[in-house]
Amino acid sequence: MAAPEPEHPRRTRYDRDPAAPGGGSRGSGPADRVPQLLDAMRWVGTGLERHATLDRICQTAAQLTGARYAAIGVVDADGTGLADFVTYGVPAETEREIGRRPDGRTGLLGALLHHPEPLRLADLTTDPRAAGLPPGHPPMRSFLGVPIRVHGEVFGNLYLTEKRGGARFDEGDLHTVQVLAAGAGTAIGNARLYEAARQRERWIDGSVAVTTALLSGGDADEALSVVAEQVRALAGASAGIVLLPAAEGGGLEAVAVSCDGPHSLLGAIADERSPAVAAVLAGEPVITTDAAGDPRTAGTPVDRFGPALLLPLRSGDRVLGALAVPRVPGARPFTGTERTLATRFASQAAVALRVAEAQRDRERLAVLEDRDRIARDLHDLVVQRLFTAGMTLENAQRSSAVPAVQDGVGRAVDELDTTIQEIRTAVFALQQGPAEAPAGLRTRVLREIAMAAVTLGFTPAHRFTGPVDSAVSEPTGKNLVAALREALSNAYRHARAHRVEVVVDASAVLPGGRPGVRLTVADDGVGIPPGGRRSGLRNLARRAESLGGSCHCGPGLGEDGGGTSVVWEAPLRTA
Template identity: 70%
Template sequence: MDVPESKDPLEAATRAATSLEGLSAETAARVPQLLEAMCSVGSGLGQHSTLDRICETAAELAGARYAAIGVLDEEGEGLSDFVTYGTDEEVARRIGRRPDGRSGLLGALIRAPDPIRLTDLTTDPRAAGFPPGHPPMRTFLGVPIRVRDRTIGNFYLAEKAGGGEFNDSDLRLLRVLATEAGVAIGNARLYEAARQRERWIDGSVAITTALLSGGDADDALSVVAEQARRLSDSAMGAVMLRARSGGLEAVAVSADHPVMRVGSLVPAEAPAAAALLAGESVFVDDAATDPRLVTRLASEFGPVMLLPLRTDGRVLGALVMPRARGARPFSQRERTLARQFASQAALALMMAEAQRDRERLAVLEDRDRIARDLHDLVIQRLFATGMTLERAQRGEVAPEVHHGIDKAVAELDVTIQEIRTAIFALQQGPAEAPPGMCTRVLREINMAAVPLGFRPAHRFVGPVDSIGELAGKNLIAALREALSNAFRHAHATRIEVVVDSTVRLPDGRHAVRLSVADDGVGIPEGGRRSGLRNLKRRAESLGGSSRCEQGIGEDGRGTTVVWEVPL
């Protein structure tokens, strides 16, 4: 029986219900329930809650003890959702994992979408048996759920009440409900697809803004990792860039319990890394069994998407998005949206890199101009002044004047040498003369002194300059964040910065600890929250921690931010 489509759910339900002929008196008396369930399709309920209601009504109208609706995945090969009626939570727990529709009677309905009515399903050769804890079932009625010419799910009834069999009236009723379930699923899928595309587009805008804002590059990459994790509904999001060794290095990780750390390396010869570096996407349904994933982390995850960050024929790195073990595989739509997201991220990365190159070039050009001015103008004037003083010395002057002129000329010579040293330093690239950690900390403190109106005190404990590059880079970013928070929110009059590289963690590892204490107003509601989260996230990505303690102000006022990571 074909039910005419209608935009009005009440009209469609009325036509479908009145077309049911040969209903028993008991079933006909419950037609209002059928109308109510069918009208709920247009009531604004979500797909799952609507199917729950239709499932329950079908079981009651047909006198079935159990009912279920299986929704096919986008590929039409298995079930992406399975709504049941008649089994409580305890029974569901004993059964364990819900069916995937790839075998048994459920698989038969997917492969050949025609109604199936059985008096004893246990004798049917297509039945695959029941898992342990499953309630016994004999009578069975299955009907495909179709939208136009496409099957998108199946309706199942089992165990007719009173030991009877499902009849033609039950079949017609289930077909009507299957039609309305198809409307609910189809509309929900269209809505969810539109919402999903909108979320991925918003995520692409967020990462483009973060990468091109000119802020901290590590924070921008963290935004990419966070968006990738959130949008793909994954357990972790990670950004990996090309390493000097030729493989891939994790530069940003977002996870509640990260099993991958910033700085983790994947060698270029690993099969997945080789594919990514060649610009190929890698999709894995089970990381623990896929031979392309050879790292020890693979056993922690189930489905994984690994996408190259590729633009203009150049591979910058990769996005890694793994789901937890047992989670559903990534659908075709999710894979397509993720590819587009990765392409946008790669383009934004390249544009940000070009922008940083332009800024770096502008700085170098300005340094060259300053060096030329110092050489051509300042040094020449100092040299001319020295020559003038030496000429004046040749006349008859008092011994003390002669001594003063000698001293002045010597000072000019020293000044000229210092300027020439400065010119040489200006002409060197930043990477040729990297400053030590103490110098970098002092630079941040001096920069913060301008907006603060005073210079924070500082103290170094241990060989601070021996701190590694990764920990050092993150420490400087944490210091910058803490000083910025103190300026914007604390209203402090005194700040003390301590960098201690002699810390020993409880597990015996060496660590570096950064403490930034102020005498301000503490942490007001809503103040410094995002900054503190950034500090904590940055520390945890390196296996460290970040916390707040009592500050240095009177009466216990103020805040001390303690940030530490292992070396």
């Protein structure tokens, strides 16, 4: 047992005069102890700060019994060890030399934890249950341990050792310590209730933040990042990972990660053959105290961690994905309360995710309906008018005898024919559904350009260089398309551009000589305000960095470099 305080602690208003009968370091008589006990009990109810209360109880117990050292061990939520250890009597430098505080699973502390009955020993070193003292620990012989109970529930133990004068703790000491243990139980119970209420409040606030982010109509990836960040912070975990069904090959893909350092887990695939993935997709949570050594979690993004939760994002009878919450190896396991709160959080996030998905479906349907209307108007109205204008010009050409007029009208008719062909191509692109489009990267880029043309009012120019379809891997291509969508959205929402050019170069060479793909989206708009950043540029950089690439902005297509060019690049294939 370790404790913090010099051998001769400072005098307080709880100390008695050592010269007084029965006072000072040798303890007090039963009657003399009553005022101090009453004072200590009154102090217990003055606040919810547990450590201050337990410090005072340790100090009072040591002074009233004449003990040199005192400690209170607080049982963890699962009742298997000590979650906290408050001490009195040992200098701070000695405590630092001893190192790690006891966990209460072995020795006399473990015996008291598993058999919570008062224990008095004249010499603890002779008891077979004693596990010995660590190097640097001050000598201890006489021992008194009393369980701390509230309504029959054991919250911890109050320990006293080394009664001054070499005496053994007597019955009076035992009764005194039992009264103080009752006060400690009240303090611990109140603090636990307060902390439980605060913990539930934090999880509720986190659920509200997630729901707001998912339903705000903003960037979906950013909203999922909020889910990962919130669950990591609330659970005190090393990482928060949102996994959704992978686009190809089955399994679950890490689409949002919150952790220290680079997001190396972003894009990781949880193998569909993993027992943990099968359980989560069936709607069952997976809880482990050591993910690195648990065969169920092999092949998942948490298989390098310690304690971990894999919770299904389940809404009704549908599992949308999973939420992974791991801690570093050797960290404390998740308590029952934490597991319950995290499961409720995952359920709330799943409901919000499903509502957001339905909201996006409605928005996509509205866009498709608008595209159909635009396609019909172009075909039924614009093209027909252009045909009529062309026929009128041809009649005028035949009626004129002036060669210059005939040539000029002929060129105008040719331009109208070209315009009609371009409009027909645009109509086809507008009417083409997502399921009808081939899966090649070039086609997906063209689809994004055609969709952007509806909002921009013109079709961006585009150019491809290198083997775009064959050289670029699926993860890189998927992120490139998302980056293109964001860049074109910025050009429409912020740049007020009249001209946009898109270049996809699959023969680019990245820093370090790595082969890569470079996406350039340039416009002639208003540019980025000084000191400002367009919405979404941070997302573009994050996507590139997660693949080992980069993203930066430069001059655009306007006069003297006006406007903005976004250059996004990443390796052709990721590790």
